[in-house]
Amino acid sequence: MVRTGFFFYLAASSKESFKKSVRRRINFTDSLRIFVSGGSGGQGYPSYGGIGGDGGNVYLQPTETQTLRGLKLQYPTKRFKAEGGRNSRRHILHGSKGNNLMIPIPNGVSVYSEENQLLGDLVNLDDRLLVATGGKGGCSSNDWNGQKGEKHVLSLELKILADIGLVGFPNAGKSTLLSTISRLAPKIAEYPFTTIKPQIGTIHYPDLRQITVADLPGLIEGAHFNLGMGHKFLRHVERTHLLLFVVDVNGFKLSSRSFFRNAYETVLLLNKELELYKQHLLDKPAVLAINKLDLPDTENIFEEVKNRLKEGDLTGIPAEMQPKTLIKFSDVIGISAKEGHCIPQLVQCVRQVIDQDPLESDNQNLAGTAPS
Template sequence: MTNDVKIINLRNYLYGNFIDNLRLFTRGGSGGMGYPRLGGEGGKGGDVWVVAHKKMTLKQLKDKYPQKRFVAGEGANSRVNALKGSKGKDCEIPVPVGISVTDENGKIIGELNKEKDRILVAEGGLGGKFFTNFLPLKGQKRIIHLDLKLIADVGLVGFPNAGKSSLLSQISHAKPAIADYAFTTLKPELGKIMYKDFKQILVADLPGLIEGAHVNKGMGHKFLKHIERTTQLLFVVDVSGFQLSSRTQYRTAFETIILLTKELELYNEELQAKPALLAVNKMDLPDAQNKFHQLMNQLQNPKDFLHLFEKNMIPERIMEFEHIIPISAITGEGIDELKNCIRKSLNQENDAYHKKQLLNLQISNTSHREPLFQNALASSRMDTI
């Protein structure tokens, strides 16, 4: 069996069991009939809500509701013994945490980032009453899209076969599929780095990126969209460079970093603002030290080497790494240092966030106090007149 056939079979087996987007039909319940003779009001139709649950997946949702239709209950009619009809039963759609909900036009309705978050997606119709001539209104009808974006502290960024899956298995308890050909990771894998003081950091190994991913080549947007919800990026590159196949161009480690940066920029330039670390992998290979020194020289003076690239391959902004760590995911070299650097970088990020929040609070308090002070001063002047 050729590598290409292996890749296709593995893609169908693994990625077929992972779903990160769904299209659903939703409709709020119709209102109940009013009672014209006694002025009774029909009950409001039920609403349709999307609700986040930690142990839910989109695959489970699709399996449980294969028709992907969600309709809320109708409001009760007004009756002689119950002039105010009761509200129709709400319909709840259980989804995983990390879902973005959009309408048919791509407009974001809302996001669910934690357990029990809920979003109203289709409102029930009003019951019949005087100003509707006692006739009920139909519920809102809406097509919605559920888009899963993984929430993680660290997102691994790298071309296929850079060793991301091997690295994830080294630094966490995750057990991703690992093989010696490209595209071994066809669905996101999550792992937790566990520290001795019980600190935990969530790491996401995402489907392999290739040149042209920003226009949806390869795993394209299935990969890139997940990076948006990570706090920081960990670039993983092969110290010997990368070549996808015999028909594609060989790229050095430095070229790999430049191209990865360009793909992020073309998809969403805001991704480049995230703090980033670089793990230079496969340091156990022959001549790895010389290649690593060469890479460090290029990273310290990147502009001296950009003339080697075509203009459309050069990013507007060169990625700056907070830490560069040589590692071997096979032998374990540099793994402990990498884990410490990840934690240190995240702590700095959290400290910066809290300082910014405190500064905003101080500015807010000052702006509220100044008018009070000025009013008191004006009042005291009035007293002296």
């Protein structure tokens, strides 16, 4: 059985086996559903006009050390309830308020309601979000009966904070590039989907400027349909300031059942996936690195890709593969991540583009650190 889609064909059995293999290997959690409840209000004391204490509230607070996986392991039930208010008593007529509950979460989490409404983005360590209010204590207005606290089911979605997001199909050389330009040594192998969780490296410049780079799980055609790691990948791209496309000069083919895409088609497909997921991603500054130019007979391919992009040439490209809006790359650079060819040029280029970005001019180093 073959599934037809936007511009790809993927065997259903192959898709399912792929998902199972990824689930077995992945140990990174970037989404989590939790239940939160404010504390119940304390009972009043009608004979003496005593007022019960209000229940505690529940807040979400970003921390540097927490991860969603760590939160899940620490609280297996994923249920959080604040302390209830104290009852009014004869000798203590005003019951004390229940303690608030602060849930530590990783920096960069978006919080959604059960109706999929965005409640807040927690992108700074001093952010705090009220997600469940405690019940009012018993008093004359509620017949001295303490009220129950708010109850909500929330979805937490982590979006990696980094200056640069590496965008490319599997085996394009993103992990090799990251290890070359930063101090991170990610797992590298000659097969697709080596990167099964986001890796964050840092480029260190002589003047102490630092730029963070996120190597994200490789996406595939149909990522906007959530195939492969589709939305896991695309979600993390949203909070990066610059997109660094990494494309194998010799093209890409996921499997024997997939179509071969040459280097130029690969760029267009990456462009299309971002466009179909969220159009505004195309407005981000972008740089294209054509990788593996250490291989024979690749200079001509590089020049052809560069010239066709400059001209916006879509000759011979099927209509279903053509993006409506072509990304305008600040630069197109031919590199060899393995041999270090033109890496210094690339490193200086991305810094120049980021520093010229008006959104970054006043806030160059707020990118968070990736959860482990």
